[in-house]
Amino acid sequence: MPKGGKKGGHKGRMRTYTSPEEIDAQMKAEKERKKTEDEEGAAVNDDDQTEDKLAGSGSEDSDDGGSQKRKGVEGLIEIENPNRAAQKSKKVTEIELEGPKPLSRREREEIEKQKAKERYMKMHLAGKTDQAKADLARLAIIRKQREEAARKKEEERKAKEAAQAAAAAAKGLHTLSLK
Numbered sequence: 001m002p003k004g005g006k007k008g009g010h011k012g013r014m015r016t017y018t019s020p021e022e023i024d025a026q027m028k029a030e031k032e033r034k035k036t037e038d039e040e041g042a043a044v045n046d047d048d049q050t051e052d053k054l055a056g057s058g059s060e061d062s063d064d065g066g067s068q069k070r071k072g073v074e075g076l077i078e079i080e081n082p083n084r085a086a087q088k089s090k091k092v093t094e095i096e097l098e099g100p101k102p103l104s105r106r107e108r109e110e111i112e113k114q115k116a117k118e119r120y121m122k123m124h125l126a127g128k129t130d131q132a133k134a135d136l137a138r139l140a141i142i143r144k145q146r147e148e149a150a151r152k153k154e155e156e157r158k159a160k161e162a163a164q165a166a167a168a169a170a171k172g173l174h175t176l177s178l179k
Contacts, residue, residue: 103111124132 120129123129127133127136
């Protein structure tokens with residue numbers, strides 16, 4: 001593999017290649033380093049492993065399989081992202097299907113809004129709100145105006161009938177006197 005990137009370097013420099021011997025030496029050094037780290041870790045974990053074997057657990061070391069070996073300074077610094085929510089699996093027995101779910105803010109506000117509207121309509125129909133009182137007063141005024149208009153119309157009709165009757169009576173007198 002050429003060192004120095006894809007384009008071959010800067011201003012005509014020659015490419016340098018890693019020889020297979022160097023690659024083998026690097027891989028051997030890496031294996032030896034891992035062996036020494038494993039031996040140091042094994043010396044610490046020997047006590048834990050003997051206790052596990054005495055307890056009669058049928059499974060191998062589940063702790064070693066679950067955790068990954070940290071590289072570089074990751075082992076020294078504990079960093080946890082507070083925004084990352086870890087996926088936690090629940091057992092079937094822990095799930096509550098019949099329990100009431102907490103409502104979201106929008107759902108809760110919508111329900112409160114509907115209840116307030118129903119309360120207002122009930123009070124409005126009972127005539128206890130300002131708007132209902134204003135409506136009832138306006139209806140009373142309209143009712144009085146209609147009653148007065150009906151009374152005037154009735155009086156005009158009676159007056160017209162009386163005038164027609166008087167005219168008919170006067171006409172009847174004229175006809176009687178001529179005979």
